[in-house]
């Protein structure tokens with residue numbers, strides 16, 4: 194038995210934002226929490242690295258935004274914020290245009306009359322799926338079809354293809370609906386009420402994770418059945434991928450990204466920290482880390498640029514059943530086929546937990562096999578923690594096990 198399990202009330206697997214939120218809420222309530230993390234850092238994908246003259250987001254640009262005051266207030270306990278509004282441009286036939294596509298983008302692509310006609314619909318936003326499928330009134334039908342053509346050819350289709358590779362044609366419609374076309378000229382990427390950057394994500398996660406009631410252990414593929422059995426029915430929150438837990442099914446597919454950081458001496462638009470290149474070059478986007486980290490667009494040492502090249506997640510099972518991941522499992526793939534596989538995993542994982550006498554909740558981006566922005570990860574963690582607290586209360590009241 195590698196850990197003194199009897200000393201703890203709650204086990205959390207994974208110290209990303211989800212695991213840290215649950216661990217912190219529990220520790221604030223007086224629980225003794227053991228967190229098992231595979232990496233030697235806490236914070237999951239929020240972690241920053243040092244290099245090129247300052248800190249930068251190691252796992253891709255992370256921009257905080259949310260509308261929920263409760264989540265903003267919770268995170269504000271652990272960080273101060275730097276005002277920040279994210280802006281993105283994309284290359285369109287040699288010009289840089291606002292993304293999401295807005296009034297000015299439509300003007301540049303199809304002319305001002307087209308932009309006025311789209312705005313005259315009275316709709317604030319339009320999804321790409323609606324552009325293609327909705328039955329538009331006669332007076333805008335032509336312009337909507339032109340917009341669908343140009344937006345599809347230069348943005349949605351090539352970006353989706355490169356981002357998702359062979360999965361592109363199978364994806365849920367929700368994937369392209371995430372970035373809606375705007376009829377006004379708002380060129381901010383997000384329109385949420387709270388938009389800001391923590392001064393440092395590393396400080397945010399360290400402040401959140403630093404609590405006398407939380408113990409961290411770095412773990413490397415332990416025998417999870419043994420760990421769960423030894424924890425003896427006390428709550429366990431699993432924020433890792435389910436294929437690390439159950440080894441009887443094909444691996445859950447993910448998309449990965451290769452991030453590369455270099456120093457350049459030119460940045461084409463000092464208003465936008467990210468430049469997307471949906472249909473040209475090897476990368477999907479370039480981000481200016483100086484701007485994201487609050488160092489100004491350019492500085493004497495040059496522009497710290499991060500490029501992203503999406504790719505297949507490469508992994509296989511070793512002879513002992515453990516997974517060897519050759520790159521990071523970053524994006525769950527949202528489609529019918531993977532949902533069915535995930536459901537099968539959940540069924541087997543719950544049956545395994547029951548057989549071990551363990552009480553396990555699956556949470557977060559990996560545990561739920563669902564893309565979560567940071568605020569959604571915190572919201573998910575908060576609701577899972579409420580279930581854990583109810584379970585503990587019910588057990589203490591009558592020793593009764595409850596199904597949540």
Ligand SMILES: Cc1cc2nc3c(=O)[nH]c(=O)nc-3n(C[C@H](O)[C@H](O)[C@H](O)COP(=O)(O)OP(=O)(O)OC[C@H]3O[C@@H](n4cnc5c(N)ncnc54)[C@H](O)[C@@H]3O)c2cc1C
Nearest residue numbers: 207209210211231237238253255256433557558565566567
């Ligand atoms: C490229 C990219 C860009 C993003 N940009 C934004 C953005 O701009 N704004 C935004 O709001 N959100 C963004 N996100 C989403 C954000 O990263 C997630 O919301 C957040 O990381 C979710 O936290 P999590 O704890 O659920 O998952 P993770 O951060 O993945 O944490 C999971 C943790 O579990 C650990 N783990 C995995 N397997 C095991 C195991 N077997 N045993 C023990 N530990 C294990 C991992 O090492 C990791 O520390 C982005 C995500 C990506 C991939």
